[in-house]
Amino acid sequence: MSEKNVLVIGAGVTGIQAAIDVANQGIKTYLVEKSPSVGGHMAQLDKTFPTLDCSACILTPKMVDVARHPHIELLTYSEVKEVTGTAGNFTAKIEKKPRYIDENICTGCGNCAIHCPVEVPSEFDEGIGVRKAIYVPFPQAVPLVYTIDKDACIECELCQKICEAGAVKYDQEPEEIEVNVGSIIVATGYDLFDATNLKYYGYGVYDNVLSSLEFERLLSASGPAGGHVFRLSDGKIPRRIAFLQCVGSRDPEHGMPYCSRVCCMYAIKNAILAKDHIHGGCDTTIFYIDVRAFGKGFDEFYQNAQTRFGVKFVRGKVGEIVEDETTKNLLVRVENTETGELNQEEFDMVVLSIGLVPSQNSSEVGKILNLPTDQYGFFEEASRILPVDTKIEGVYMAGVCESVKDIPDSVGQGSAAAMRASLKAI
Numbered sequence: 001m002s003e004k005n006v007l008v009i010g011a012g013v014t015g016i017q018a019a020i021d022v023a024n025q026g027i028k029t030y031l032v033e034k035s036p037s038v039g040g041h042m043a044q045l046d047k048t049f050p051t052l053d054c055s056a057c058i059l060t061p062k063m064v065d066v067a068r069h070p071h072i073e074l075l076t077y078s079e080v081k082e083v084t085g086t087a088g089n090f091t092a093k094i095e096k097k098p099r100y101i102d103e104n105i106c107t108g109c110g111n112c113a114i115h116c117p118v119e120v121p122s123e124f125d126e127g128i129g130v131r132k133a134i135y136v137p138f139p140q141a142v143p144l145v146y147t148i149d150k151d152a153c154i155e156c157e158l159c160q161k162i163c164e165a166g167a168v169k170y171d172q173e174p175e176e177i178e179v180n181v182g183s184i185i186v187a188t189g190y191d192l193f194d195a196t197n198l199k200y201y202g203y204g205v206y207d208n209v210l211s212s213l214e215f216e217r218l219l220s221a222s223g224p225a226g227g228h229v230f231r232l233s234d235g236k237i238p239r240r241i242a243f244l245q246c247v248g249s250r251d252p253e254h255g256m257p258y259c260s261r262v263c264c265m266y267a268i269k270n271a272i273l274a275k276d277h278i279h280g281g282c283d284t285t286i287f288y289i290d291v292r293a294f295g296k297g298f299d300e301f302y303q304n305a306q307t308r309f310g311v312k313f314v315r316g317k318v319g320e321i322v323e324d325e326t327t328k329n330l331l332v333r334v335e336n337t338e339t340g341e342l343n344q345e346e347f348d349m350v351v352l353s354i355g356l357v358p359s360q361n362s363s364e365v366g367k368i369l370n371l372p373t374d375q376y377g378f379f380e381e382a383s384r385i386l387p388v389d390t391k392i393e394g395v396y397m398a399g400v401c402e403s404v405k406d407i408p409d410s411v412g413q414g415s416a417a418a419m420r421a422s423l424k425a426i
Contacts, residue, residue: 004028004425005181006418007092009080009365012040013407014399014414015187016062021418022185023071027425030179031066032094033076034361037141038063040189044124044213046220046227048407049269050301056140056222063142075177076143083368087394087424088182098172100148101134105167108136108144112159112168120152122224126214128232129224134159139222182425183394184369185417186379188362190400192354193248193256201247201352206323207233208330208349212266215351219273229277231349233328238282238348241274242332243267244318245288249355258376260355261404264292267353268302271311285312285345287334295406314343321350355404362401369395378403388417394424 004027008019011033019031031038043063045055066072075094082093118133131137133152136144148159148168160168192211195203202209208231210218221227231238245267249260268291271284291313293299305311316334323330324346333344358377366373371390372380379397382389388396398417399410 004422005030005179006183006185006421006425007032007080007090007179007181008185008187010034010040010187010189010361010399010401011038011066011074011076012187012189012399012410013042013059013062014189014410015040015185016059016066017411017414018185018187018398018418018421019066019072020062020069021415022422022425023069025422026071027422029069029072030092030094030181031072031074032078032080033074034079035137036077036099036145036147037137037143038066038074038076039138039140039142041213042407043138043140044126044220045216046223047269047273049265050295050297052269052272060140063140067142074143077147078177080365080368081176083184090181090184090394092179092181092184094177094179096175096177098174099145100150100168100170100172101146102167102169102172103143103145105165106145107165107167108146109165110136110146111162111164112146115158115162117156117158118152118154120149125217125224126211128214128217183396183421183423185414185421186362186365186369186371186390186395186397186401187399187414187417188365188401189359190356190404191359193357195247195352195354197254198247200320201244201318201350202321202323202330203352206321206328206330206350207231208238208323208328209321210349210351211354212263212270212351213354215270219270219277227277229274231328236348237278237280239278239280240283240347240349241271241285242330242345242347242350243271243284243286243353244332244350245286245353246317247352247354248357250289251355256355256357256376258404259292261292261294262406263353263355264288265295265298265301265406267351268305268311270351272305272309275309275311283312285314285347287314287316287318287332289317290315295408316343356400358401371395371397388413388420396421
């Protein structure tokens with residue numbers, strides 16, 4: 001009997017679900033993730049909409065499952081470099097990058113990071129928090145194995161001296177792994193639109209203009225502030241917060257005419273959570289073109305935000321944000337399209353609901369697999385009735401690499417791709 005193998009590229013929640021569903025059929029599954037830990041963007045979130053369930057409580061058990069599953073070989077901090085062959089008989093070359101830590105020895109105790117003298121901005125915390133030169137991205141990381149950032153390391157060798165297990169290996173080299181698989185699932189996720197291109201919002205210039213993910217990290221109990229929301233300019237508690245919709249979405253002028261689907265709901269979620277997290281309360285205002293509450297329980301969530309939590313909604317696309325140089329407060333200028341009035345309101349903080357674009361990793365993997373994309377960089381489906389099939393036989397896709405969608409839709413598509421890929425596995 002021939003061995004069945006499937007390769008899953010990307011270990012966000014979509015790739016995790018796909019890998020589990022394939023492996024549960026007794027099929028050998030290789031799960032490749034570019035980052036040191038699985039989890040993707042969902043691991044950065046505090047709560048999920050519309051139920052306000054804890055994101056980590058949903059995701060972490062799945063992360064543990066892929067690490068412990070007998071039919072899954074987890075390859076983190078690794079990248080697919082080459083794929084040859086055809087459906088039923090693909091050969092993939094995977095580069096496992098050196099962590100400079102022996103994964104089989106490291107106990108994840110964290111003593112090395114405690115004593116490391118180097119601090120750099122944390123990618124997981126969107127640059128708001130810091131990490132050490134030897135680090136795990138976040139406390140629930142899977143695998144719980146440390147990684148040395150050689151670009152930040154000053155080679156003081158303190159981590160090697162402090163490690164009782166002897167896991168630090170400065171001479172570690174990249175490792176090439178070759179696997180034979182019958183089918184491939186691509187779940188490479190998304191990046192955020194680069195809002196620095198929109199100069200009139202001041203993102204990257206004004207300290208108190210944040211992206212949606214930066215605000216998520218402030219809200220998160222595992223974030224750099226322990227769930228306490230503060231202004232980056234002076235550490236003060238913001239009492240007036242504005243949320244701006246369609247930043248990098250529904251914007252043909254900047255080549256982003258499509259709706260990113262999740263922005264309305266995550267802005268409503270964060271506006272509600274801000275009121276809950278900030279002691280003494282705060283006023284939250286959402287500036288929107290129109291609210292797209294299309295999913296199960298979404299419209300009720302939108303209505304409750306207004307009636308129960310007192311979130312204010314102003315219909316109008318913000319034209320400009322100007323910072324008061326003395327107070328660092330932000331003046332938001334907008335035309336209220338319901339009243340026709342030109343308004344200017346002052347806020348302590350502004351959160352941009354930034355749209356989703358295909359990840360850089362999607363582009364790289366697409367070139368390797370020769371996958372065609374649409375004009376926005378999303379992978380093209382084989383047909384409308386086969387949404388997880390790519391135009392390359394034996395290669396399937398799931399999640400936001402195919403089109404923008406929320407977590408439940410991404411997970412459902414991951415399961416669908418798993419079933420399709422299982423049929424092609426050798």
